[in-house]
Amino acid sequence: MLYSDKVMDHFNNPRNVGVIEDADGVGEVGNPVCGDIMKITIKVDEGDRLEDIKFQTLGCGAAIATSSIVTELARGMEIHDAAAITKKEVADELGGLPPAKMHCSVLATDGLKVAIDDYLTRHGREPIGGPIQSEDPHFDPHGDAAEEHEEACDL
């Protein structure tokens, strides 16, 4: 398994790390048993644009890199456009992810979507809704490719 240079760059120098204290929306996804937890806080301006976005992530290299890139992609976007960012866009932006790590990009887009819905709900507006993939009990974070691409384990 090899990470692209861009994944390593975002892992080593993650952008927008932290918490916005007076955030307009908060999204936290994942759980410690799975090993990945991501929290996204957002600040939204009057024009529904993401004027600020920060993240905190407990997770592997790909989890940190996807969190970082999703904050870069979303910053300045209109919230409905930001919520529509797909896991594929996140992965492509990073120059690809190993198949077993695709779930990390799902976590990143989910975290953003939950934060945006939190903002909308707080303002009595209709949340975007739709499935939060990483919260689905039947969600296989490693997808169909997991078995074939299982890493050689030579501990």
Added chain:
Amino acid sequence: METERSAYLDYSATTPVDRRVIDAMMPYWTEGWGNPNSLYRQGRDAFRALEAAREESASGLGAANPTEVIFTGCGTESDNAAVLGIARAGAAKGKGKHVVVSAIEHKGILEPAKLLSKQGFEVTYLKPRQDGIVYPEDLRAAVSDDTVLVSIMHVNNELGTIAPIAELAAVTHEVGGYFHTDAVQSIGKVPFDAAASGVDAASYSAHKIYGPKGVGALYLKRGTPFEPLLIGGGQENKKRSGTQNVAGAVGFAKALELMLVDLPGEAARLTTLRDRVVEGITSSMPNTMVNGTMEAGSHAPHIANVVIKGVEGESMLLQLDNRGIAVSTGSACSSGSLEPSHVLLAIGCPAELAHGSLRISLGRFTTAEEVEYLIEVLPPIVERLRAMSPVYAKMFGDQS
């Protein structure tokens, strides 16, 4: 660039080939390249080298007879051959179809056990206790007259814990079963004599002892039922067909010899370094934990397994790699599977902690400087990753 300092601390993954091993092997690629099964001179020369390597290996492994040593392609092949070969042949001879393997075996044992369970065998996965040790009385409760094979690894590759092999073999023999041990991580590192321990079979690998990759060995005590994995030309006394890797066998024998000469001194030296690793990590950071017993006699000198709570293992591994340090982790993310290390889960380590485990394994070329470098570099990495975590402060309070 800041430094040329580096530390290879993953000797349980693999080791560099010792120059002396390369020198011993070289002639069997350049001159003595004959097929050891050919009758003419080149074949005879290769045959002699192969059999000399077998005799030396038998003596080093503690086999009563050189024919009890079969050269294979790797540790996993030895494991597969032992589990499938003994269980199938034993069952065919009228033994029962019950197999016991410990829950902390290498995948090279667990996968063939799973295959057997699909082919009409009943497989028991015996748990070690929280200290990482498989207890003989627990095995006694698991075996019956139907038990054809028990396989329990000698030194666990992730924890470094040492199983009481002689007692486990004796319990197995009480019910008439055969006993195999995966000794890949123990050979040359802790004393182990195949015949004296009473095992019926044992697996070894050359690349964990400064020999080449692609070479393993299987000790198979005379009279042990066995159905070969590879069939064909009948090499290795019909137990492993395929033209033998003569240079590889010579390399295995030389690597083993060097390990055994150094064993007592290296065990003492590495124990000191290992204890410093554990002490250095646990005393320099809050919220750490050691996996498996560290009791002398129950823990191999070269392996330490620690949990850094509230951090994910792969992210630590990659940060350490940035600084030139190589270690392993039991986190799910590094294995590419959903679950963290099955070994850590089996000893009761909660999944959320197992994700933060590091295995540090030492060897022949490990220096005190390398160990100190790790101890110096790790705490700031951990602090940074914990600061980036959305849950660390919540879970562990603001102690760092």
